[in-house]
Amino acid sequence: MSEDGDATSQVDEVTPDVVVPPVDPGQSFVVGIDRDAVLRRREVVRTVERRGGWVTAALGAIGIVAAVYALFAFPGSGMWPFALLLIAAMIPLLLSTVLVYRVQAERQAWYDANELPPVAMRISAKGLELACDGAAYPVVLPWPTVRGFTQHKLLGQYMLDIALERGVGATTAGVRGLDQPSVRSVVKPNPLLRPTGMFLVKALDQPVHVIDEALRHFSNGKAGIRR
Structure with a gap:
């Protein structure tokens, strides 16, 4: 009650469930994951990849049909080198569609064989421990091997992708887990496929x-998130 007799309402301040990084270097900072959001993301990626695969297949088929038509419609015109070049240029488009379905089948096998972990990453004085989607065991990266993450937008949603130091690979000292197929497909995606990202921000x-x-x-200030 205020001095003039008016009742003042007290509003409890709601604070988000955010954990401040621990001061003790012996502790680790744990980032959890929303299972439902990840499952929805999987379905979005699957749908977009298949749609893109069919579009590229259609473009490749149209190009090949046009080249073959030109060969038979204009015999003796000297167009056959260009027609063959067009056919050769369209073949990667058809192969990318096949690759989409092969990668999706492999990815689904990873999902079926490995449960979605409740923790996305652990950050400690030793380095990063990442639980990549579909990986059988965590990826371990000491600080000398990693620059942090890059944040960018993929398929309409913000993602975090790991940024490694130049030359870092599965055989680098202290590194563990980069040789897993599901991790390789994210860290070094196939150029014929659209990248899917490592961690969905939301x-x-x-x-x-x-x-x-x-x-x-x-x-100690070496790693961070670059936007």
Whole structure:
């Protein structure tokens, strides 16, 4: 009650469930994951990839049909070298469609064989531990091997992708898990396929700026999130 007799309402301040990076370097900062958001993302990726595969297949088929038609419609015109070049240029489009379905089948096999982990990443003084979608075991990256993450938009949603130092691979000292097929498909995607990204931002239980703070804290300012 105020001095003039008016009742003042007290509003409880609601704060988000955000964990500040721990001060103790012996602790780790854990980023959880929203299972439902990840499953929805999987379906979006699957649909978009198949749609794109059929579009590229249609373009390739049209190009090949046009080249064959030109060969028979204009015999002796000297167009056969150009027709053959057009056919050769269209073949990768058809192959990319086949590749889409093969990769999706492999990816579904990874999903069926491995449960979706409740934790997306652990950040500690030793480095990063990443639970990639479809991977059988976590990816371990010491700080000298990683620059952090890059944030960008894929298929209409913001994603985080790991940024490795130049020359870092599965055989680099201290690195573990980069040789898993599901990890390779994200870290070094096939140029014929659209990249899918590593972590869906809205599926993480910590905001990007807090993850960035944790990365800089544990890596002594070496790693962070680049937008």
